[in-house]
Amino acid sequence: MTMHDAIVIGAGHNGLAAAIHLAARGWKVAVVEQAAEPGGAVKTREVTLPGFRHDLCAMNLSMFAGSAFFAAWKDELIAHGLELVPAPDAFCSAFPDGSWLGVSASLDETASRISAISPRDADAWRRMVADFGAQAPHLFGLLGAEMPSPQTARTVWKAWRAMGTSGLLDIGRMLLSTPRDFLDAHFESDRLKAMMAAWGLHLDFAPDTAGGALFPYLESMASQAFGMVIGKGGADTIIRSMTALLRAKGGELLLGTAVDRIETDGGRATGVRLSDGKVLRAGKAVIANAHPKLVFGKLLPSDPKRAAFDARIAGFRAGPGTMMIHLALDRLPDWKAGPDLHRFAYVHLAPDMGLMARTYAEAAGGLLPREPVLVVGQPTAADPSRAPEGKHVLWVQVRVLPADITGDAAGTITARTWDEAKDAYAERVLDLLETYAPGIRSHILGRSVFSPLDLERENPNLIGGDNLSGSHRLDQNFLFRPVAGWSRYRTPVEKLYLCGASTWPGAGTGAGSGFMLGRRLGGK
Structure with a gap:
């Protein structure tokens, strides 16, 4: 003993x-x-071919780099081998017609892209970024305090002293808002709103889910202010x-x-x-x-x-299930939207809020979604050490999926267990990828698919493939x-x-x- x-x-x-x-x-x-x-859920492994290092689940380390834990132990963690890589071109959304919109750490670059769609929204984006500078200390203070606690009360008090009652109420309203309502209140462009709303499905916030506005707001503004961070290797x-x-x-x-x-x-x-x-x-x-x-x-x-x-x-309650598809490639995808997308850590394939809502509703009803939302990670765009020279890894998170399959929204997959359905559904995902990156199948050197059930087998905490x-x-x-x-x-x-x-x-x-x-x- x-x-x-x-x-x-x-x-x-x-x-x-x-x-x-x-x-x-x-x-x-x-x-x-x-x-x-x-x-x-933070593991890196050679699951396709030797020399290709894939993040099994988590890839984005921006939250770690901005955490109180990292601030406290930064020097010692670095002394014990921690290496982080900046990804200043954080994320973008690609659209079916070959256009795209993305957020880079350069405010002028991002605002210029938005202005090409809507000059009014470009101005609104700049205002939101400026307001984020005032709100961020209070929001991150809230996220870094026990709930509830005296520290929470002090954070709210400081927010009121700094921003007044009106500013505090604005934060409170955002914390309760749906992504759609929050984004409709600030922007007119459907593409800009879709680009931000995609972050909601990284958690379990469909466009019309109350409380879902915070994550799209934080991820969009933090990526604009700081870029993204991933791990070296x-x-x-x-x-x-x-x-x-x-x-x-x-x-x-x-x-x-x-x-x-x-x-x-x-x-x-x-x-x-x-x-x-x-x-x-x-x-x-x-x-x-x-x-x-x-x-x-x-x-x-x-x-x-x-x-x-x-x-x-x-x-x-669990959140929805997830599928992870890891690809070893001989080149980055030939995005229909153009080679500029090669710069981005994440490419979201979530073209509009209507599709996001339908996908979520289908998965919640036990159906395999007809067209899932894809989060395509391109870590080798910022960190080439993860693959042999000239080669790449692709990280594809499929959102959102049912833990237990009751049917197929497209009516073509008859399997009702993930062990039987995962290969067919992975092919649906690759078909969708092909529409945005024609010819991608011809560049695949190896692949590994983790269904929601596989993710639970890998990590019992991910019940039903719920990575939340x-x-x-x-x-x-x-x-x-x-x-x-x-x-x-x-x-x-x-x-x-x-x-x-x-x-x-x-x-x-x-x-x-x-x-x-x-x-x-x-x-x-």
């Missing part, structure tokens, strides 16, 4: 952030990970540097080690029992960087005293994440804490929940 101050279940970046902070505060910490490699640069830093602080990392159950005594978490029967004791905390349904449905025995809480966790670890709609966000009354990482089991994408501030690579929990337990 081994004693530690804290046991962390799961070596995703949030669990590692908590472990690093606690180890630096003198805690004896062990991180236990069932997979053979750390990282959770792969997104796993953050994981490699974090695990190295953890070990340098005296923390342990146990890979290929599954937790069979969380040990309790008198309603208090005391450690974990591993699948081989070994018990690790925790004197101060057990931190589960895992989906709450796994924690309270698998790792803990049922307890009548927890019945109401467990029922609410059982009702925690739970819907981010208003009733499961802010102080309601994962459930009301338990948004500050505590649980009804004393000394058992949750972190990760299922907790506030949700999905992404910002390490927010892990770092906030680490500071809460170990002090700032």
